[in-house]
Every structure is written in structure tokens, then in C-alpha cells.
Amino acid sequence: MAICTGCSLLCEDIELTVKDGAISHVRNLCRKGHGHYQGLLTQRARPMIDGEEVALDQAIAKAAEVLHGSKAPLLCGWSNTTLEAQAAGMSIAKKLGASICDTSPPCLGTLMERIISGSAPTCTLDDVRNFADVSVFWGSDPSNSHPRHLSRFSYYPRGEKRQKSYEEERTCIAVDVRKSATATLCSNYYFRVQPGGDGEFIESILATLDGKIPKFGEKKRMIELGTILRKAEYGVIFPGPGMLYSLQNKLELFETLLAKLNEIATFKVVPMVERFNSRGYYQLLHGPGNSLAAAAKGCDAALVIGSDPLAELPLATARALARVPLIVIDPHRSLTVDAASVVIPSAISGMEAGGTALRTDGVKISFEPIIESDLPSDEQILARILEAI
Amino acid sequence: METAVSIVTFRDIFQDEAGKKSKFTDEFRDLCARILLDKQDMSRLGLKDGQKVRVQSEMGAVIVAAKTSDDDPHPGLAFMTSSPWSNQLAGEDECMPGTGIAAKVSPSDESVTQISELLQRMRAQGIL
Numbered sequence: 001m002a003i004c005t006g007c008s009l010l011c012e013d014i015e016l017t018v019k020d021g022a023i024s025h026v027r028n029l030c031r032k033g034h035g036h037y038q039g040l041l042t043q044r045a046r047p048m049i050d051g052e053e054v055a056l057d058q059a060i061a062k063a064a065e066v067l068h069g070s071k072a073p074l075l076c077g078w079s080n081t082t083l084e085a086q087a088a089g090m091s092i093a094k095k096l097g098a099s100i101c102d103t104s105p106p107c108l109g110t111l112m113e114r115i116i117s118g119s120a121p122t123c124t125l126d127d128v129r130n131f132a133d134v135s136v137f138w139g140s141d142p143s144n145s146h147p148r149h150l151s152r153f154s155y156y157p158r159g160e161k162r163q164k165s166y167e168e169e170r171t172c173i174a175v176d177v178r179k180s181a182t183a184t185l186c187s188n189y190y191f192r193v194q195p196g197g198d199g200e201f202i203e204s205i206l207a208t209l210d211g212k213i214p215k216f217g218e219k220k221r222m223i224e225l226g227t228i229l230r231k232a233e234y235g236v237i238f239p240g241p242g243m244l245y246s247l248q249n250k251l252e253l254f255e256t257l258l259a260k261l262n263e264i265a266t267f268k269v270v271p272m273v274e275r276f277n278s279r280g281y282y283q284l285l286h287g288p289g290n291s292l293a294a295a296a297k298g299c300d301a302a303l304v305i306g307s308d309p310l311a312e313l314p315l316a317t318a319r320a321l322a323r324v325p326l327i328v329i330d331p332h333r334s335l336t337v338d339a340a341s342v343v344i345p346s347a348i349s350g351m352e353a354g355g356t357a358l359r360t361d362g363v364k365i366s367f368e369p370i371i372e373s374d375l376p377s378d379e380q381i382l383a384r385i386l387e388a389i
Numbered sequence: 390m391e392t393a394v395s396i397v398t399f400r401d402i403f404q405d406e407a408g409k410k411s412k413f414t415d416e417f418r419d420l421c422a423r424i425l426l427d428k429q430d431m432s433r434l435g436l437k438d439g440q441k442v443r444v445q446s447e448m449g450a451v452i453v454a455a456k457t458s459d460d461d462p463h464p465g466l467a468f469m470t471s472s473p474w475s476n477q478l479a480g481e482d483e484c485m486p487g488t489g490i491a492a493k494v495s496p497s498d499e500s501v502t503q504i505s506e507l508l509q510r511m512r513a514q515g516i517l
Contacts, residue, residue: 178399316482334412
């Protein structure tokens with residue numbers, strides 16, 4: 001069995017056959033995982049300095065030189081790499097006095113800090129499979145972002161206390177701005193919110209839980225929702241980017257809702273981080289993280305690993321990064337690789353390199369390389385940079 | 390002719406799959422460079438599925454294909470996948486705005502913005 005590092009579910013049941021050093025057959029991958037595995041064959045990065053192909057050792061040496069000569073270095077990305085590489089990155093940051101940031105929005109950092117510190121009640125996805133009877137997908141759409149979430153954990157599987165599962169025992173609720181694939185599955189339990197309207201929606205739920213008439217939303221449906229939540233034996237909320245972008249710095253509203261729900265029933269929160277080891281980064285960081293927008297504007301060189309910020313970030317931040325010399329460690333060609341001064345190709349974590357990562361619920365998953373590669377792992381590259389600076 | 394919309398981004402598994410293989414393919418571009426508009430907004434702009442539109446925000450503009458959304462009516466609200474194309478329109482913040490990206494949509498005869506153009510813009514603006 002292999003694992004898939006295509007998303008933060010880190011599915012551990014991937015069956016594959018390796019023939020002559022290459023994967024010949026794979027089973028149990030979702031569509032997203034299939035794309036991830038196809039990445040073994042497509043557009044691999046090559047070691048480069050200023051657009052010229054060089055030996056790998058030269059690229060690593062140049063990276064160390066650029067970082068050493070920088071007055072305000074930034075180390076960013078980290079979500080798509082192993083815990084070992086993240087720890088090595090934090091050592092480099094300490095040695096250089098560099099800023100370290102991931103590329104997730106700050107609102108996710110705040111939620112993760114609450115969950116990891118224990119101030120927001122949480123559980124594992126295995127608990128969800130075994131006990132959850134009410135799952136609330138709030139601004140999240142696992143059918144597209146975490147394709148096997150519903151089948152492995154939150155809706156279809158027969159868990160220890162949920163043998164009748166989705167037919168009788170599980171209720172799925174979607175709260176979203178658009179009728180996503182998951183919202184369609186939730187059918188009558190899809191609640192549409194207006195963009196930026198999640199705070200009002202929370203206030204309406206709080207009102208129904210207090211037996212009051214909600215100010216916002218369709219009253220009858222809000223009261224129905226309040227009744228389902230009130231009667232839940234083991235409810236779990238899966239907040240996604242939709243909710244976090246909408247609430248921004250008003251996360252305390254969500255915390256108030258969680259506290260209220262836990263006065264009446266058992267309710268947990270499990271984040272829906274996208275990349276395979278975002279959770280690991282926050283766990284190692286012990287805090288909500290720094291603002292990448294500010295760090296990108298203040299840096300004079302940046303090392304990017306486990307991320308493609310020029311493709312993933314809003315223009316202003318991407319532009320701030322594009323103005324400085326970029327050192328990129330990545331297995332693949334990406335927008336950031338194309339803009340980089342130094343490119344260091346790495347082995348793909350989970351396929352060509354082993355390591356450990358934290359699933360979105362915090363469960364540690366270890367993996368071994370499944371095929372051989374001449375390329376070093378992220379951890380090995382960072383160790384060499386650390387030694388050289 | 391133009392209409393004002395608020396753009397909310399979303400995740401799409403087909404786009405994700407294509408992007409994990411490579412972001413430099415026509416398949417990935419076609420799955421990113423599109424905007425889902427309400428039926429009423431499509432007819433107001435005289436658009437048919439697949440026709441090109443210019444989407445202009447205060448940060449920049451992209452040319453993408455318009456498609457009628459199959460969601461319940463949502464005039465004034467548009468959806469784009471979270472991608473380098475939608476990121477060109479987003480503002481100064483790291484977070485997408487909770488109320489969506491304010492933009493104007495108008496029919497266009499130009500061709501769809503290529504990923505190489507997006508990178509050129511980022512680098513040119515970065516140097517400035």
C-alpha cells in the first residue's frame with residue numbers, strides 16, 4: 001500500500017504495481033490523486049541558475065549564496081512538504097533570522113491555532129467515521145477539494161456507531177455561496193448564504209438555538225437547521241475557505257457558535273486544509289503564522305518550497321515576490337519556477353521520497369518512497385543549504 | 390455593454406487534476422479561464438456559452454470564456470475557479486474578499502489570456 005500526497009486526506013490505501021522502476025497500475029486514487037500521480041511523468045523541473053541549466057550541486061550552492069547574502073530573506077510555502085523538511089526550514093529561518101510563512105490565508109492560521117491549542121474542540125476523521133451523525137460542510141466542498149472525504153469518513157462509510165450510515169444515520173448539511181457538488185448531495189440541507197453573509201448566518205443559528213426568531217435567512221428553514229443541530233449526537237463542522245474568507249477577523253463568532261452548540265450537544269471542528277501537510281506546518285509553528293503579504297513586500301530574496309505562490313496568491317502578493325530573486329525547490333515546472341533565479345528540482349514527497357506529514361485532522365502519517373529517484377528529497381536539499389549558510 | 394458582478398472563487402476537481410499534471414497545458418487554461426454567469430447576466434450582455442468576455446477589476450483584467458451557471462438564479466454574482474486567472478483580479482489582501490471580487494464583465498473579441506501573459510505581467514509589475 002502507498003499513500004497519496006495529492007491532498008490533506010493522505011489516503012493510505014493506494015494499491016500500486018511497480019514494474020521496471022515505474023508505476024504500471026494504480027488503484028483507489030481519486031481524480032485529483034490521479035492527476036498527482038500523473039505528475040511523476042510531466043514537466044519535471046531542471047536545476048537552473050538565471051535561466052541556464054546547471055548541475056544540481058551548483059544550484060544548491062547558489063541558493064545558499066543568495067540566502068547568505070540577503071539582508072531580509074523570506075522562506076515561504078511549506079504546505080506541500082514533509083514535517084522533516086518543515087523542521088529543517090525552521091532551522092534555516094532561525095540561523096538566518098529569516099521570515100517564514102506559508103501561503104495560506106491568515107484567517108486559516110487563526111483557526112488552526114485555535115484547533116491545535118485546544119481552544120476549539122476537535123476530533124480525528126476516524127472519530128467522524130465512527131461516531132458523527134451530523135456533518136456540516138461550511139464554505140467547503142469536499143467533492144471537489146477532498147474527493148474521498150465523504151466516502152472514507154463523513155457520509156458513506158459504516159462506522160462503529162454508524163452502521164446504518166448515510167441511509168439512516170448520517171445527515172450532511174452544506175452552507176455555501178454556491179450550490180457546489182457537495183451542496184447538491186446535501187439536497188434539502190443546502191443553505192445558501194450571500195457572499196460575506198456567514199456572520200449573519202451564525203447569528204441566525206444562535207437565535208434559533210436560543211428559541212428566538214432568526215433575523216436573517218428563511219425563518220422556517222433556519223428553525224429546521226437549529227433543530228437538527230440541537231438533536232445531533234456527534235456533530236462535526238468542516239469549515240473551508242468560503243467561511244474563513246467571509247468571516248475574516250470575526251472568527252470569534254464561529255467560536256461563540258461552537259461553544260453554544262457544545263452546551264446542547266457534542267460538536268467538533270475539523271479543518272479542511274487543502275495541501276497535504278499544511279497542518280504539519282502550523283503544528284510545528286506553534287502559532288497562527290505571519291502575514292505573507294507583508295513579508296513578501298519587505299524581503300530582498302525568497303526561498304519557495306512546497307508551493308507555487310505566483311499561481312496561487314492574489315496579484316499584489318505574487319507581484320511583491322516576483323520582484324526579488326527567487327530560489328525555488330520543486331519537483332515540477334510551475335509559474336514560480338519559471339520566474340525563479342535558482343531552481344532546485346526535488347523528489348516528489350510520498351512517491352520518490354519518504355517522510356511524515358499530518359493529515360488535516362492532525363493524525364501523523366508516515367510514508368516510504370515507492371519508486372527510486374536520483375533527485376534529493378526536500379529535507380536533504382534543505383539540510384545541504386543549512387550546512388552551507 | 391458591461392455588467393457589474395461580484396466574483397466568488399471555487400474549487401473544481403477537473404481543474405485541480407489538470408493543474409497537478411501541468412499548469413502549462415490548454416486543458417488547464419480552459420478549465421481556469423472561464424467565468425460562470427447567471428442566465429440573466431448572460432442575456433443582458435448578449436452572450437452565448439463559450440463567448441469571450443473581458444473581466445476587469447481594480448487590480449487588472451483577464452479575457453476568459455463565459456458560461457451560463459447551472460446554479461439557482463444569482464444575478465450580479467459570478468463564479469470563477471481559484472486559479473492564476475482569478476488571482477489576477479484579486480486585491481491587496483492575502484484573503485479573497487468575503488464579499489467577492491468587484492469586477493465588470495463585457496463581451497470581448499480578444500483571445501483568452503494565456504498563462505505566459507499572466508507571468509509576464511507579474512514580473513513586469515514586480516520589477517516596477
